[in-house]
Amino acid sequence: xxxxxxxxxxxxxxxxxxxxxxxxxxxxxxxxxxxxxxxxxxxxxxxxxxxxxxxxxxxxxxxxxxxxxxxxxxxxxxxxxxxxxxxxxxxxxxxxxxxxxxxxxxxxxxxxxxxxxxxxxxxxxxxxxxxxxxxxxxxxxxxxxxxxxxxxxxxxxxxxxxxxxxxxxxxxxxxxxxxxxxxxxxxxxxxxxxxxxxxxxxxxxxxxxxxxxxxxxxxxxxxxxxxxxxxxxxxxxxxxxxxxxxxxxxx
Amino acid sequence: xxxxxxxxxxxxxxxxxxxxxxxxxxxxxxxxxxxxxxxxxxxxxxxxxxxxxxxxxxxxxxxxxxxxxxxxxxxxxxxxxxxxxxxxxxxxxxxxxxxxxxxxxxxxxxxxxxxxxxxxxxxxxxxxxxxxxxxxxxxxxxxxxxxxxxxxxxxxxxxxxxxxxxxxxxxxxxxxxxxxxxxxxxxxxxxxxxxxxxxxxxxxxxxxxxxxxxxxxxxxxxxxxxxxxxxxxxxxxxxxxxxxxxxxxxx
Numbered sequence: 001x002x003x004x005x006x007x008x009x010x011x012x013x014x015x016x017x018x019x020x021x022x023x024x025x026x027x028x029x030x031x032x033x034x035x036x037x038x039x040x041x042x043x044x045x046x047x048x049x050x051x052x053x054x055x056x057x058x059x060x061x062x063x064x065x066x067x068x069x070x071x072x073x074x075x076x077x078x079x080x081x082x083x084x085x086x087x088x089x090x091x092x093x094x095x096x097x098x099x100x101x102x103x104x105x106x107x108x109x110x111x112x113x114x115x116x117x118x119x120x121x122x123x124x125x126x127x128x129x130x131x132x133x134x135x136x137x138x139x140x141x142x143x144x145x146x147x148x149x150x151x152x153x154x155x156x157x158x159x160x161x162x163x164x165x166x167x168x169x170x171x172x173x174x175x176x177x178x179x180x181x182x183x184x185x186x187x188x189x190x191x192x193x194x195x196x197x198x199x200x201x202x203x204x205x206x207x208x209x210x211x212x213x214x215x216x217x218x219x220x221x222x223x224x225x226x227x228x229x230x231x232x233x234x235x236x237x238x239x240x241x242x243x244x245x246x247x248x249x250x251x
Numbered sequence: 252x253x254x255x256x257x258x259x260x261x262x263x264x265x266x267x268x269x270x271x272x273x274x275x276x277x278x279x280x281x282x283x284x285x286x287x288x289x290x291x292x293x294x295x296x297x298x299x300x301x302x303x304x305x306x307x308x309x310x311x312x313x314x315x316x317x318x319x320x321x322x323x324x325x326x327x328x329x330x331x332x333x334x335x336x337x338x339x340x341x342x343x344x345x346x347x348x349x350x351x352x353x354x355x356x357x358x359x360x361x362x363x364x365x366x367x368x369x370x371x372x373x374x375x376x377x378x379x380x381x382x383x384x385x386x387x388x389x390x391x392x393x394x395x396x397x398x399x400x401x402x403x404x405x406x407x408x409x410x411x412x413x414x415x416x417x418x419x420x421x422x423x424x425x426x427x428x429x430x431x432x433x434x435x436x437x438x439x440x441x442x443x444x445x446x447x448x449x450x451x452x453x454x455x456x457x458x459x460x461x462x463x464x465x466x467x468x469x470x471x472x473x474x475x476x477x478x479x480x481x482x483x484x485x486x487x488x489x490x491x492x493x494x495x496x497x498x499x500x501x502x
Binding site for chain 2: 119140
């Protein structure tokens with residue numbers, strides 16, 4: 001875990017801009033550096049090892065998914081969206097840098113994410129197509145969520161799970177996984193993403209379903225996520241522990 | 252030109268979403284369909300032929316650059332940015348669909364652009380890296396433009412010319428051009444982009460330099476753009492005519 005985190009932080013620092021325009025670079029670094037848990041990039045690196053590859057092979061896709069995730073947070077916080085002035089206990093990007101620079105910082109983070117994903121040595125085309133598909137999906141999930149006629153399963157799958165799926169799939173592709181490996185990783189990550197969302201509902205006390213149903217759904221999807229890992233030939237200990245720990249977030 | 256346009260419109264229609272969330276799909280199609288001249292995708296297709304390839308080989312990168320260009324317009328029009336309620340004689344995306352959906356439509360168009368660029372059969376990795384670099388560049392140009400201490404040459408190069416350069420370079424890569432070909436296309440497109448900006452200043456009567464200096468700069472950069480084409484072995488008639496026509500936009 002520590003060595004995974006070192007890879008993620010080193011690669012993010014390598015790819016984030018330092019130069020002009022200074023305010024834009026500063027806003028981009030602030031958005032990405034603000035104490036995230038790096039769950040998605042950790043999944044990406046671990047997915048490469050789960051298919052028998054090396055974590056280092058997935059470092060650019062891992063940085064890419066974190067950049068993309070953080071741009072969505074920057075834009076979600078905007079006044080026209082959730083109007084949040086805080087994120088992770090600090091001023092949100094727009095509250096600190098202004099709305100215009102927050103829009104631009106988010107836009108630049110997304111472009112950077114794709115450019116970085118394309119640096120993967122193996123399967124760069126498939127990796128970018130995956131990020132493109134899920135990058136549209138996560139926005140579609142958010143659009144559905146702010147719409148009038150909400151389809152909850154659609155929102156959970158796309159707003160939350162899509163970036164977990166992208167992380168796992170890109171890591172598997174970067175690690176040279178087979179089609180079966182990639183399918184197992186997708187099943188793992190979809191269920192993990194859903195479990196993550198149910199746990200969020202439980203943490204917030206904000207139930208779409210009843211508390212009991214939500215607990216059952218969280219356990220069921222976690223079980224399915226762990227089961228999918230059994231289909232992989234590489235080291236899946238980290239991913240299994242991550243799934244079980246997410247289930248315990250409440251405690 | 253007509254066959255180029257047919258390729259661009261057909262590919263855009265193929266890749267733009269039709270399904271749910273309907274408002275998002277509608278906003279994305281509205282943003283891209285609103286009567287653009289398609290200059291950047293035409294450059295992309297013509298660049299593939301200029302290196303001896305086929306225009307069809309560059310259809311996904313061509314669609315990608317138009318999607319990316321249009322997302323920048325959607326976000327530039329937002330109230331927190333230029334606050335424009337009209338674009339091409341019609342309501343801007345935020346004026347028609349609301350701010351939140353305009354932010355999301357722009358975000359989804361950018362993700363789609365990269366996913367589509369990665370569908371290129373040849374050099375997909377290099378094509379996406381080019382789009383990533385220039386996609387960050389165009390945002391940096393805009394950030395400099397809304398900043399307090401403006402560097403005009405920096406703004407012209409990045410806000411305007413970067414997407415011309417991306418278009419030409421991606422087309423050359425998709426068409427299988429050599430390193431020398433790509434360098435010639437970059438020189439062409441950088442100068443064409445600068446000429447385009449000087450012509451814009453002349454059309455708007457909004458001079459950074461004097462009117463005479465601006466005219467001279469427009470002619471000088473157009474001449475350099477056309478000269479760069481001589482280094483290419485394929486058919487460059489379309490690109491040469493485009494450069495000369497852009498110079499004549501005033502008349």
